Amino acid sequence: MRTKYIIGGIIIIAFTVLAAVSFKSSLTPYVTIAEAKHTSSTVQVKGERLDEGQFDIQKNLFIFHLKDDNGETIEVEYKGAKPGNFDQASHVVCVGRYEKGIFHAKSILVKCPSKYQEEESKV
Amino acid sequence: MNIGIIATPLTFIALILSVTAYYLYYRRNEESTLSLARMSFYTATVLILFQAALLMWGILTHHFEWNYVFSYSSRELSLYYLISTFWAGQEGTFLLWLILGQIYGLVIIKNRKEDEPLIMSFMLLVQAFIVLILIKRNPFTFVWDVNPGAFPYGMIPANGNGLNPLLQDPWMTIHPPILFSGYSSTMIIFAFAMTALVKRNYNKWIHSAYPYLIFVNLMLGTGIILGGYWAYTTLGWGGFWGWDPVENSSLIPWLTSLALLHGVIVQRKQNGLQKTNIFLALLTFVLVLYASLLTRSGILTDFSVHSFGASDLDQYLIGLVFLFTAISLAAYLFRVKDIRSEQARGGLVTRETFVIFGALSILILALLTFIGTSSPIITSIFGNASNVSTSYYNTxxxxxxxxxxxxxxxxxxxRWRQESGDRLKAVLIHGIFALIIGGFAYALGARKAVSLMIIMVSSFAILVNSQIIVKKLIRKNYKFGGYLTHVGIGLMMIGIVISSVYDYSKKVTLPMDTPMNVLGYKLNYEGKIPAANGKDRVKIRVNSKTMFAKFYWSEYSRAYMVGPAVKNTVLHDLYISPIQIIPAEKNRRTGQQVVLKKNEQKAFENYILEFDGYEMNNHQMQAGDIHLATVLKVLDKKGNLLGTIKPALTMIGNKKSSISVPLPGTERAVSIERINVESGKITLRISKPVDKASPYYGKELLAAEVTIKPMINILWIGTILMIIGFLMTMYQRRTIRKA
Known part of the structure; x- marks a missing residue:
């Protein structure tokens, strides 16, 4: 009779711990460029793109420059071609980490300036 | 004023009247109040249907003077998409909720005579609050009332804005109504649970609520799956599930309703879990409201691939969530001590204990998904708003x-209620088969422990449940909906793991008319095919089959609309997501950027560049024209001066151009990309011709991500079986009740 409460308790505790650990490690905070330069963990940087960027076909690398609200700029490198709708976006969000003068973006979220209601109509 | 705008407050009055009359009837039991309650309810139903019909008529006949019609439709739309315009915007989706809610009300009146007064008053109370939203945001508002600056009074716009192209997809015409019928049906469960609390009838309510509960599970599940399928085939997110806040917010109430379904099954067998089940019923509804807050407000704008417009409804929606949380919590806490749930009897190895553990696991997933989805809100309390990455959810x-x-x-x-450890021997053989399947998976390359375990336990679950189904079929017993649903879940878990953990992808640039070998397929980009309706597509030949992927500029979204080409084979999907088309003229040269400050030296390959300053030259130029050159010294590694070059920017009239100069002794050209006056930095572009022998030289390129998604068909088969299982259970419940 009591065993099942113990087992239930163990499951709950185990997942609380697992969730707490992975919550902390997978948290990708929004930071300024200055902050991004001083950490080696994965962060998100939001800013204005300064140029249309360059795509190096042979290296399969896309490079552009980003400026945040504090006016600081950074070079961003992304493996792959220029993301869709990059040219139309005024602001982009880069998720990645800073290393040796370059921000290595794992993903780039393109924010379109459009009026664009959520495409899924959900309650 | 539009007649629709008058109908909305009337609906509100009719609903409030009905709520009040139903409650009075419950207290005093006077027949006259019952007929008043029903009459008001029917009136509200007619009013809502009238508004819906009016809106549909307005959409179909292009009444662009109505803001809703103007905002979401245009003359170019086909009938099919004009119909789905109805639920393209918030106002329409609330109207859809209201219609469904009234239909549920009609069903309740027909089936649940004894509980009708209280159930109806709770349901219609929710309906009334939804109508309040429509009073604030009415679909029949004229454009000149919304935006008097752009539209003079009485001017009917010639055409509307059009429908978001992402919604112009066959799946999107059925996904919202189905998901919405799931969302709004949680209102029934909420009303049942509240009624149970008021009437102190904590045990019987589950019997009458059961078929509705299965309906909630079926509709939410189907809606979520359709949404995932749409994301996979149309949006080109690369997957069917991205743990995006919008997806999560519909998943969470589904999970709690699944847990509730299992809790109710246990309670039916042995009267336990009474408190839990009422709590879960109330929770599911509140979570649907919370979902509406998350997806309709601007709270998560920075954390989702969806863009949300900040809306003036935020405060109201927050109020709605708090109000119903408070009502539910108050009613629950007021009565909880009163609930005398029978202790779950039986020991550890009983059916109910295992079902309860299952419900517990589902609830843990719901809770942790809730925490993850709310992480921007939670973390903003302590500092920078942060979001968890998908690894959190996967872990x-x-x-x-x-x-x-x-x-x-x-x-x-x-067995229910009896220690049945002896029965476990019966599934030993299934376990052994599952291990063998795991061995095959290992041999085929599945090496991650968690994935391998999921494949094995899912196979085990599928084998056991399938055998039960077969046994029942032999005895001509067709009550196996639940087992079929579980076979479906097992298949889904296998499909999800294999297709998302063991997929592999490659980002490629495909030169036009040049076959390239990618992941075992011969891909040939054959150019962009213009379409009459503006929805251009790129043509890709995969081996010998021609495929198309969506790729066009949408004026509506001010963005490129890109969709994947998916080649479905028995064992895997080939998934080609276009990223960008790079025009031919850009591919004669390839370049690199160098940023320099004044008097700074920077190494570039074997050279050192030094930026010495600017040179303005108005010589031989018209007044107002500008020629701004930068003076650059080019040195070799040892510091010997090789020459001075002056790439320049000119402004002649309104025409800006960049003049490039060769880098001494090379094929490279140097041009100014940008001058930043503030920081005093210049950005140079140093380019060289692409090797003429390269397949990329001077050709239009299609950049794309090519992915192989193995075994994804297992997932789709699983989802279909799951849905059929729910349908069977619901149908059989209905016939039992009739009998």
Whole structure:
């Protein structure tokens, strides 16, 4: 009779711990460029793109420059071609980490300036 | 004023009247109040249907003077998409909710005479609050009332803005109505639970609520799956599930309603879990409201691939969530001490214990998904708003899937209320088969422990449940909906793991008319095919089959609309997501950027560049024209001066151009990309011709991500079986009740 409460308790505790650990490690905070330069963990940087960027076909690398609200700029490198709708976006969000003068973006979220209601109509 | 705008407050009055009359009837039992309540309810139903019909008529006949019609439709839309315009915007989706809510009300009146007054008053109270939203945001508002600056009074716009192209997809015409019928049906469960609390009838309510509960599970599940399928085939997110806040917010209430379904099954067998079940019923509804807040407000704008417009409804929606949380919590806490749930009897190895563990696992997943989805809100309390990445969800979902798979496999063979450890021997053979399947998976390359475990426990669950189905079929017993649903879940877990953990992809640039070998396929980009309706597509030949992927500029979204080409084969999908088309003229030269400050030296390959300053030259130029050159010294590695070059920017009239100059002794050209006056930095572009022998030289390129998604068909088969299982259970419940 009591065993099942113990087992239930163990499951709950185990997942609380697992969730707490992975919550902390997978948290990708929004930071300024200055902050991004001083950490080696994965962060998100939001800013204005300064140029249309360059795509190096042979290296399969896309490079552009980003400026945040504090006016600081950074070079961003992304493996792959220029993301869709990059040219139309005024602001982009880069998720990645800073290393040796370059921000290595794992993903780039393109924010379109459009009026664009959520495409899924959900309650 | 439009007649529709008058109908909305009338609906509100009719609903409030009905709520009041129903409550009075419950207290005093006077027949006259019952007929008043019903009459008001029918009036509200007619008014809502009238508004819906009016809106549909307005959309179909292009009444662009109505803001809603103007905002979401245009003359170019086909009939099919004009119909789905109805639920393209918030106002329409609330109207859809209202219609469904009234239909549920009609069903309740027909089926649940004894509980009608209270259930109806709670349901219609919710309906009334939804109508309040429509009073604030009415679909029949004229454009000149919304935006008097752009539209003079009485001017009917010639055409509308058009429908978001992402919604112009066959799947999107059925996904919202189905998901909405799931969302709004949680209102029924809420009303049942509240009624149970008021009437202190904590045990009987589950019997009458059961078929509705299955309906909630079926509709939410189907809606979520359709949404995932749409994301996979149309949006080109590369997957069917991205743990995006919008997706999560519909998943969470589904999970709690699944847990509730299992809790109710246990309560039916042995009267336990009474408190839990009422709590879960109330929670599910509140979570649907919370979902509406998350997806309709601007709270998560920075954390979702969806863009949300900040809306003036935020405060109201927050109020709605708090109000119903407060009502539910107050009613629950007021009565909870009163609930005398029978202790769950029986020991550890009984059916109910295993079902309860299953419900517990589902709830843990719901809670942790809730925490993850709300992480921007939670973390903003302590500092920078942060979001968890998908690894958080995957880390917790994996082990939970293992537990759930094991329980699905073992629970069906156990007896209710009796210790039945002896029965476990019966599934030993299934376990051995599952291990063998795991061995095959390992041999085929599945090496991650968690994935391998999920594959094995899911196989185990599928084997056990399938055998039960076969046995029942032989005895001509067709009550196996639940087992079929579990076979479906098992298949889904296998499909999800294999297709998302063991997929592999490659980002490629395909030169036009040049076959390239990618992941075992011969891909040939054959150019962009213009379409009459503006929805251009790129043509890709895959081996010998021609495929198309969506790629066009949408004026509506001010963005490129890109969709994947998906080639479905028995064993895997080939998934080609276009990223960008790079025009031919850009591919004669390839370049690199160098940023320099004044008097700074920077190494570039074998050279050192030094930026010495600017030179303005108005010589031979018209007044107002500008020629701004930068003076650059080019040195070799040892510091010997090789020459001075002056790339320049000119402004002649309004025409800006960049003049490039060769880098001494090379094929490279140097041009100014940008001058930043503020920081005093210049950005140079140093380019060289692409090797003429290269396949990329001077050709239009299609950049794309090519992915192989193995075994994804297993997932789709699983979802279909799951839905059929729910349908069967619901149908059989209906016939039992009739009998």
């Amino acid at each position: 917790i979902a994996g082990p939970l899937a293992i537990i759930i798979g094991l329980l699905i496999g073992m629970a069906p063979i156990l």
